[in-house]
Amino acid sequence: MQNVIKRNNVKVMGRGEQTILFAHGFGCDQKMWQYIAPTFAMNYRVVLFDYVGSGNSDITAYESEKYNTLHGYAQDVLDIIEELNLQHVLFVGHSISSMIGMYAAIQRPQYFDKLIMIGPSPCYLNDTDGYVGGFEKEDIKELLEMMEMNFAGWASFMAPFALSQPDDAKLTQQLKSDFVSTNPRVAREFAEVTFFSDCRSKLPFLKVPTLIIQCSNDSIVPIKVGEFLHKHIQNSKLLVMDAKGHYPHISQPLETIEIINEYLN
Structure with missing residues (x-):
């Protein structure tokens, strides 16, 4: 097998007994955890990584065929766990990584102690059955077209929209820079996989205890989505933060x- 550590730019810090595995969301990389990971490294072993095509991962390992579903990304999470011989993993996933973590935990529940989902969504599209995902199909198509035509313009639009912190220009600029540094082709394909995935039917199969963290005003994920997840995931707890936006970390x-x-204590 190809070197997993190099492929996903895996970094390990801290010396705790138990491991927290942090998984970044779409358009980002492991730097997204820089404000919270060092705190957890005081009591836990912390594992950070980049999905292939993000951050300092090995871009040559990217295959459209493998990563055209979330299962390809979930396999990479399992590869990292197996490569480092991790047990009793506490998985913290942001946004779409929550669903990637869910797929990994359904496949190998014995690897995981708890899942923590930050701003998760099992389906970003509104459905005729009354499910409110937050977006219409046309919205997503426009977003994908914008990514193809003007990637930097897309990043300039998306960063303030997703962050929802109008008074913090520095954070908005940081997020925009992260978006822009992603490989455009990979980002476009990852966006399509993210926004068109529908994981709702898999929720009842998740048996690992799960914390669902939702922000009080998230422009990407409506509050009803958190309630939907809580209703359909056994052994789950829903917590709504005071924080606004899609990036509370x-x-x-x-x-x-x-x-x-x-939650952990």
Whole structure:
């Protein structure tokens, strides 16, 4: 097997007994955890990584065929766990990584102790059955077209929209830079997989205890989505943060740390 550590730019810090595996969301990389990971490294072994095509991962390992579903990404998570021989993993996933973690935990439940989902969604599209995902198909098509035609323009639009922190230009610029640094072709394909995935039918198969963290005003994921997840995932707990936006781990790291610690302890 190809070197998993190099492929996913895996970094390990901290010396705790138990491992927290942090998985970044779409358009980002492991730097997204810089405001909370060091705190957890004081008591846990912390594992960070980049999905293939993000951050300092090995872009040559990217195959459209493998990564055209979330299962390809879930396999990479399992590869990392197996390569490092991790047990009793506490998985913290942001956004679409929550569903990637769910697929990994359904496939290998014995590897995981708990899942923590930050801003998760099993389906971003509104459905005729009354499910509110937050987007219409046309919205997503426009977004994907914008990515193809003007990638930097897409990043300039998406960063402030997703972060919802109008008074913090520095954070918005940081997120925009992260978006822009992603390989455009990979980002476009990952966006399509993210926004057109429908994981709702898999929720009842998740048996690992799960914390669902939702922000009080998230422009990407409506509050009803968190309620839907809580209703369909056994042994789950839903917590709505005071934080606004889709990136509480960078906009409100202290509240994020507090909530995760409370759940773990």
